[in-house]
Amino acid sequence: MPAPTRFGVRDLLVELVDSFAGQARAKGLTLRLGPGDAVVETDRVLLRSIVQNLLGNGLRYTARGGVVIGVRRRGGTVRIEVVDSGPGIADGDRSRVFREFERLANAEDAGLGLGLAIVARTAALLGAGVELDSRVGRGSRFAVTLPMAEGAVAAVPARTVAREVGPLSCLIVDDDAGVRRAMAALAGSRGHAVRVAATVDEALAGMAEEVAFVDHDLGGDVDGLALIARLRAARPGLRAALVTADASRTLAEAAQAAGVTVLLKPLSGEAFDGWLAAPGKA
Template sequence: MSMLLRADDSDARRVQKLSKISEVLISRVDRLEESRGSAWSTFQAAAALEQEIKARTRDLEKAMADLSERNRELAVARAHAEEANRSKTRFLRAASHDLLQPLSAAKLFLSALSDTQLDPLQQELTGRLAGAFESVEELMHAVLDISRLDSQRIEFQLKPVHLSELFRRLAIEYAPMAESKGLRLSFAPTSAIVESDPTFLRRIAQNLVSNALKYTDKGGVLVGVRRRGGRAWLEVLDTGIGIAAPDRARIFDEFQRVGREGGAPGMGLGLSIVRRACAKLGHRIALDSEPGRGTVFRVSLPTVTPETERGLYEPNQNSSSLRGRVVLVIENDTAMRRAYQLILVERLGMVARIAGGIAEALALTGEEPPDMIIADYNLDNDENGLQAIRELRAAVHQMVPAIIISARRDPEIHRAGLEMDVPVLEKPVRPEDLQSMLRSMIT
């Protein structure tokens, strides 16, 4: 019996031990199964993520390809637009010569006509014709200015500009306009020298003075310079109709005019040109105005070393007489040649030699140099006025004073003229400007 009991206890212990081993093994198997399931899930998740990444990569590559195609299309469109803009500018430059040539001749003929005996009706008609020509000239110059300022490839020639000289030219140019309206046009004395593009700074000042005179019925216009914070502020003050606060922003837009209907003439482009030019040159513009009391426009300009103060400039009307002086005119247009002859000979009493090109001018000159030369820039056979002046000076071995007349508003022509000490007058030529420049050359 005892032996049987020991055998039972041994079996029980064996069974118990085997049970524990089984439990341990089952636990390990369960853990392995759990681990295997987690790894499989991870593997499946990784595989799914990889597919998602591949899909997103394909989408991104397609989007990048589409973007590259759009960028190419935009680049092509931009190139076409820039070329179209350049073509427009080239066309306007080319057309301006053909348009301004007859206009310039017509103005000179009209000026010569006004010097003859006219009855009251004829005087009225010539006055109205002169006004019409001025309007056409103003509009053409405005269109050309806006075209150039809108060009992305415009180049400015920044250099010192003597504001006293600018004021002198403005005084001569706008005195008739002020006198016709019974207004005072005054220029305060200044010795300020500023840095700007001379051509466009003059256009800015011209438009501001012209605008002030147009919108002023009584009193006058004062142009001066105020120094503030190391800068010179070009100021144009008038006693005109003024500008209401709501209108002060829109007056710089194209074709905007304020005030009474039928009042000031013009197309409303002057201040638009001022805004564009100031923005391109980095010149700040400001205005103050009170309706019924007048307006002041201010343009901020960087200064250069100032000169000694000088008094108010008065145009020199007592310069040496032009009568009897010999002037050589080089002009390929028949109407312009006749117009120059009427102004130079009939009005100014000069001796005019007229040539159509360089060879003819050299033949007329011989060994006796003229007192001065007037040359159109665009001549036949790919010649130009600067080339003609250069060859004539070389032929007579003298720096004969000369003027270039040009319908092209091109800074390159002005720069080349400055290098040769040859001023440039732009068409259509005002007889008063031509006479003033000829007198200054003699002086």
């Protein structure tokens, strides 16, 4: 596992709430971030993956009401809680939902097993605990507990050291039309000029943009990292980010070796702006 970093949990939760805000609005649900913050020293990418999975499940299986996420300090530990008003999970099913490929009888809960199995495995890598408290018909509370770090946050979030960014020419590469539209709308709303591409050939054709956001899995023989290398060969000095739902250590290390920043899907406006504005980002 990469060396742990020290950071404030609230910054990570703000990022996630921002990224899921559109999904919540589309379903008519509320999504709230409670007060509180704490400093932890762990792998930020893996912790983000855990909380993203729990938050995504909460919104996916909640039909009315909403989801609240927050941070509690208990002694020397930090407890991140995701509380939803969904259908709840019966006592007899609580251990099953953490097993891979398990499916609950309630159709609303279909698919929970695999995602929560990933949560449990990732938490084990971090030495974190995962707890579930639920009432059928009342909702569920998932909690991730890990040690609290001492001292101040080591890294300043990108948005606090941001510089002003004028209009840029942006290339967006993704084989999913919906993702292309969403990212083009995001970039366009910031005043940037946008070109979208669905394939490697389209991306390379007439390459002249200043920055590129490239999906990792492009559905062919060339992945996002390989495409970024080819784009940089055609456009020296290109700033490029890999946009992916893959939060694995393997990909993170490969991207770091290539000098490419990884931005996790769903990409929030805050993460988009922060990467563009952060000095020194490749």
